[in-house]
Amino acid sequence: MLAEKSTVLDDCRIIDFPKVTDYRGNLSFIEENHQIPFQIKRVYYLYDVPSGATRGGHAHRALHQMIIALSGSFDVIIDDGLRKQSFFLNRPHYGLYIPPRVWRELENFSSNSVALSLVSEVYDETDYVRDYQAFKRLVLNGWQ
Amino acid sequence: MLAEKSTVLDDCRIIDFPKVTDYRGNLSFIEENHQIPFQIKRVYYLYDVPSGATRGGHAHRALHQMIIALSGSFDVIIDDGLRKQSFFLNRPHYGLYIPPRVWRELENFSSNSVALSLVSEVYDETDYVRDYQAFKRLVLNGWQ
Numbered sequence: 001m002l003a004e005k006s007t008v009l010d011d012c013r014i015i016d017f018p019k020v021t022d023y024r025g026n027l028s029f030i031e032e033n034h035q036i037p038f039q040i041k042r043v044y045y046l047y048d049v050p051s052g053a054t055r056g057g058h059a060h061r062a063l064h065q066m067i068i069a070l071s072g073s074f075d076v077i078i079d080d081g082l083r084k085q086s087f088f089l090n091r092p093h094y095g096l097y098i099p100p101r102v103w104r105e106l107e108n109f110s111s112n113s114v115a116l117s118l119v120s121e122v123y124d125e126t127d128y129v130r131d132y133q134a135f136k137r138l139v140l141n142g143w144q
Numbered sequence: 145m146l147a148e149k150s151t152v153l154d155d156c157r158i159i160d161f162p163k164v165t166d167y168r169g170n171l172s173f174i175e176e177n178h179q180i181p182f183q184i185k186r187v188y189y190l191y192d193v194p195s196g197a198t199r200g201g202h203a204h205r206a207l208h209q210m211i212i213a214l215s216g217s218f219d220v221i222i223d224d225g226l227r228k229q230s231f232f233l234n235r236p237h238y239g240l241y242i243p244p245r246v247w248r249e250l251e252n253f254s255s256n257s258v259a260l261s262l263v264s265e266v267y268d269e270t271d272y273v274r275d276y277q278a279f280k281r282l283v284l285n286g287w288q
Contacts, residue, residue, distance in 0.1 A: 025197055026193075048169050
């Protein structure tokens with residue numbers, strides 16, 4: 001039996017951040033290069049998302065990302081051009097790590113959801129791949 | 145009439161982050177050294193806070209902080225040992241910037257509130273001043 005070839009998708013993973021519980025509320029923390037494998041250059045967040053909405057639909061050439069459901073819940077569908085996988089995020093202390101070269105879509109937002117992203121690069125439009133067919137061609141050509 | 149002497153509290157301010165509005169939800173972003181005047185070394189967040197609870201009650205020697213109400217609302221009371229001021233945070237695109245040497249308390253949390261903090265240092269207990277009388281003495285002695 002042949003061993004299955006590992007793909008970029010195998011590097012995507014849920015990270016369970018520290019949770020400091022307290023009767024006055026819970027606290028989780030994330031330090032760059034400790035809880036996450038990159039430096040945090042940029043933070044962005046989605047809010048006021050209509051329940052059931054879909055976001056995302058792009059890949060990055062170099063950017064590493066951590067996505068966290070700080071409130072509510074949503075699905076993240078990741079796709080490296082060879083395989084797809086879906087993660088349901090619904091706990092503030094869980095984050096989904098997505099390395100570069102992965103197509104991602106966010107969908108099935110609950111009402112009152114907040115999606116926090118910590119990313120390794122400042123905004124650079126040339127780092128985005130926004131067309132799925134272009135993404136597939138890049139995968140076939142080894143991102144040359 | 146004497147001009148009022150400026151204090152550390154004058155450096156505390158609300159920053160209105162960019163807000164990208166979209167029918168699928170709104171997005172705000174924060175890049176280190178752009179929207180905020182420091183590098184983001186650590187991110188932490190409070191959640192599951194009982195409504196009406198109080199948090200905080202400390203100062204930092206060197207750490208810069210941005211506090212954002214990503215969901216719900218709360219008050220931040222800041223105090224540089226000479227003056228006190230209160231801010232009501234209730235919009236995800238507003239952040240309160242707190243420089244070092246400011247005592248802060250968070251109170252009056254609404255239900256479902258999430259308080260996101262972006263800070264300039266990794267965790268270092270020696271940077272904390274957790275006793276208010278010690279804080280007052282440091283203010284009187286010019287933080288020597």
